[in-house]
Amino acid sequence: MKTKGKATSFDIAHYAGVSQSTVSRALRNSPLVNEETRKKVWEIAKKLNYKVDKNASNLRTQQSATLAILLFEDPTGDESQINPFFLNMLGSITRACAKEGYDLLVSFQSISQDWRAEYEDSHRADGIILLGYGDYMDYQSRLQNLLAQNTKFVCWGAKVEGRPDLTVSCDNYGGGQLAAKHFISSNRNNCVFIGDASEHSPEFLTRFKGFKDTLDQHNITLTERSVANAISTEESGYHATHSLLANNVSFNALFAASDLIAIGAIKALKEAGLRVPEDVNVIGFDNIAAANYISPSLTTVQQNTTLAGQMLVQNLLALIKGEEITDTLLPPKLILRQSTS
Amino acid sequence: MKTKGKATSFDIAHYAGVSQSTVSRALRNSPLVNEETRKKVWEIAKKLNYKVDKNASNLRTQQSATLAILLFEDPTGDESQINPFFLNMLGSITRACAKEGYDLLVSFQSISQDWRAEYEDSHRADGIILLGYGDYMDYQSRLQNLLAQNTKFVCWGAKVEGRPDLTVSCDNYGGGQLAAKHFISSNRNNCVFIGDASEHSPEFLTRFKGFKDTLDQHNITLTERSVANAISTEESGYHATHSLLANNVSFNALFAASDLIAIGAIKALKEAGLRVPEDVNVIGFDNIAAANYISPSLTTVQQNTTLAGQMLVQNLLALIKGEEITDTLLPPKLILRQSTS
DNA sequence: ATGATATTTGACACCGGTGTCATAATGTCA
DNA sequence: TGACATTATGACACCGGTGTCAAATATCAT
Incomplete structure (x- = not known):
């Protein structure tokens, strides 16, 4: 029962004596498939150590179960050192994503350079979280750009009059x-x-x-x-x-x-x-x-930061689902x- | 010149009056395509704000230009707090990845629970970086498992006799x-x-x-x-x-x-x-x-940590390319x- | 037994690219 | 002018899943 390369649903279909369609349904626990065949398929899948190819799956379903985070460096940030506050945020966002069953793509961005914000366009991520202090005046046109492309995104930081983004921030x-x-x-x-x-x-x-x-x-x-x-x-x-x-x-x-x-x-x-x-x-x-x-x-x-991470993820997911969301303000504590x- | 949904290479082909194949080649700057048509295609692509669909591309080429990092928590780690040393490592690894043109998927793992190390199996990542202190005795069988599945991975931390992983560590x-x-x-x-x-x-x-x-x-x-x-x-x-x-x-x-x-x-x-x-x-x-x-x-x-991140990424990429690599020891400094x- | 309905399955198109092969257009040289 | 190499392009299969539709089988009421 060994194949070279990774096993595909066709391999399972072959061993189970059913069609590939049925395998696909069985693995996703579709009610359309008979209990007995479902068990058989799962068994073989486990034996072959089968894992769904996310690229194929995402391609077909047009979603990725992944969020991307763009972390903007402080303008004067030394190359190697990152503001510890943002590292904490990164941690809590990662946790929040995992909790929702989403993966997280992380990328650092330099404020001055062009953003590499193509994660959503290229279907790598369903939405984007923007994180960073900095000179927000520059951001406006870029945000407008994201908005024009119907990209789903939320920002961490202060709400600014006239800026078109949805934010989560501390009060x-x-x-x-x-x-x-x-x-x-x-x-x-x-x-x-x-x-x-x-x-x-x-x-x-x-x-x-x-x-x-x-x-x-x-x-x-x-x-x-x-x-x-x-x-x-x-x-x-x-x-x-x-x-x-x-x-x-x-x-x-x-x-x-x-x-x-x-x-x-x-x-x-x-x-x-x-x-x-x-x-x-x-x-x-x-x-x-x-x-x-x-x-x-x-x-x-x-x-x-824990709550902030959760709210960022939660709001972004709601936005992706097409729900109406509003800016969120989190209570500070002395x-x-x-x-x- | 507006389409609903994202533009595909077929849209570009339509506007450019060439075949989709040619568009694909032109966008990747293949020498097989005429300079003039190349320019035309690029122009239209920019106008349509076209981005290659990574899922389709990855599916076809069977690689993802993405690495995954599994961050293991300290056994007694409080839920919200992460060892600052590892956060630094995370930062430097992210930077190193970006430098090599790779994206980075981040996930926290609990040492006790089953690893969610399926990033490579599911073709989401080309390789995996393992990061964390902890009771490495538990790891051995899991690492063996990764190895058996021919997963490419490198570990941060001490070399342990009998453990089958390639490591980068401080001396x-x-x-x-x-x-x-x-x-x-x-x-x-x-x-x-x-x-x-x-x-x-x-x-x-x-x-x-x-x-x-x-x-x-x-x-x-x-x-x-x-x-x-x-x-x-x-x-x-x-x-x-x-x-x-x-x-x-x-x-x-x-x-x-x-x-x-x-x-x-x-x-x-x-x-x-x-x-x-x-x-x-x-x-x-x-x-x-x-x-x-x-x-x-x-x-x-x-x-x-800066060098450590670079070496982890560098060694992993070499491993993915099929090169022979050895454990790396980095010099400490008082x-x-x-x-x- | 017969037609109606529910359950289970397979065939097939499709997602959006990439790579191979065949073909058309152009140029070169005897 | 015909044989042949060079360059540019298109047609098409393919990656590995998902979703739709039709068909086969089982269940049931009349």
Whole structure:
């Protein structure tokens, strides 16, 4: 009972003494096939270690039971290092896909280059998940392009006015509120914000707005001097904080748009002889693993990556099925640690 | 010039006034086709936003230009958290695949459950990369199974006598040597090892051997009491170190089989009132991101994940091509930080 | 026994490409 | 001008499944 090369349904048909059509039906447990023959076919299939050829199957049925994920690198991302937050997301998305019986094709994309988003066009995937921070202004035309080709896709990240994509994102505004409220409740009224508060980083901007609005409501003003620009790297956070201090901005509470920024900020504060949390309270965003390891450990706004992965997959599948879906906002959670004890 | 659904090569043939065969050839830049018609076909293809149907193409050519990676979770792995070292490897493998023009299918596998390793059988992938620590004793029969089906695969991790797989791994023995030599050169002769020094964790065992052999060569003995068992988690490292201390084992140098273990160990040392590095020097293994963030920062044996990813992909592709390949050993590198300053 | 209905099966077209072979068009040389 | 090589193209089988339709067989009511 050995064949060279992989066994096909014809081989099974031959051994079972039935037609190939019947084999195909039997293997998919069609009710049209007799129980006895069904068993016989399954038995032989197992013996031959038969597996359905997905290429043939997908070709005929015009679907792939596969999703693709495009992971966009941070603009300044070093070649080898990937933002740990996105790696976590990747993990949870993989898990969510497996749970739904879908496979996942992963590809890294450079923001500047042309996207290799042909997975759906080439029938390799039924839909696409887009993941990454970055300068979303560039995206608009490309997204429009995807939309024009009737490609099914969902994006992770902030909803942007006028952008045509369906998104799943953390409630960044609410996250900013959480940070502000925590500072207020511990009487830390002299705040600064570090991160890109411009439309180039919609997530960061939204976090900033939630933070600032809440402070405003409590009659605490955040002057322009109290906001320093930074992208999501440790180095950038370090330099931004450094320049604030060099400008003699004084503060006792610092909200960073991401954990990596916060880590860099703490480094700068320490070097300037400031103690965390005694002199300055620090709150980050993301809750990456490092947040728990640095000293002092970092209070941060946690994004629920597990849930995020599930929602991305779930929404995408619904979209593929033709259902109406809406943007999803996930609740953030403040994780209290030493940096604001 | 609009069709509903995706355009096929027949559509192009229709508009170009040539046969479908010619279109197929033209799009693959076959020298058999006239330059003029080639241009015409490409033009129309672009206009129609045509993409080759990979399912049809793969079905016919019997290959997929895709690799699959099976990521095995740590036996005690919490559902949501993945060993950061493996996430890094995943990242570098993805990059290496992209560089070779291959796509990557990712799937998480539970060690205990049956593997879903049918990617090659079902023609979804041309080969498989296996990635994960774990109790390799279980693996043997499954690997034999893969081999019997003539599946092309490579494994990350230690070479184990009698196991039939081709591997790419860090020179764990050499890594252990590096750690020992460093301790010796700074006169830290009272050493302990934390990690599973049994055949259940071939990587850890090899690291241990390199460490111990080097100490032996310098007439430093590592008694049985100086070795504590731990799997690769922070908690496990913490408890193992704790029990060493509870047993009144005294030491001034600690080599942990992984960074996560080392992080847990440092925590236990601190709690016992011991200072790192003054009282105890600590060296880890892996160089995960956290190693740089903890306080004191962790001296560790770095595994070159970028190179590892490249070699895994490269070797697998060679294997698929039918070339003879051998196991690959990658050089480790000691990264000096505060924990052994 | 007969016609009607339900159950089970096989034959065959089809998905969208790729590769082989035959054929047509063009060019070359004796 | 005819024999032959070269170049470009089309016809067609094929990859390995899935879905439709018709046919064969079994079941049942009249």
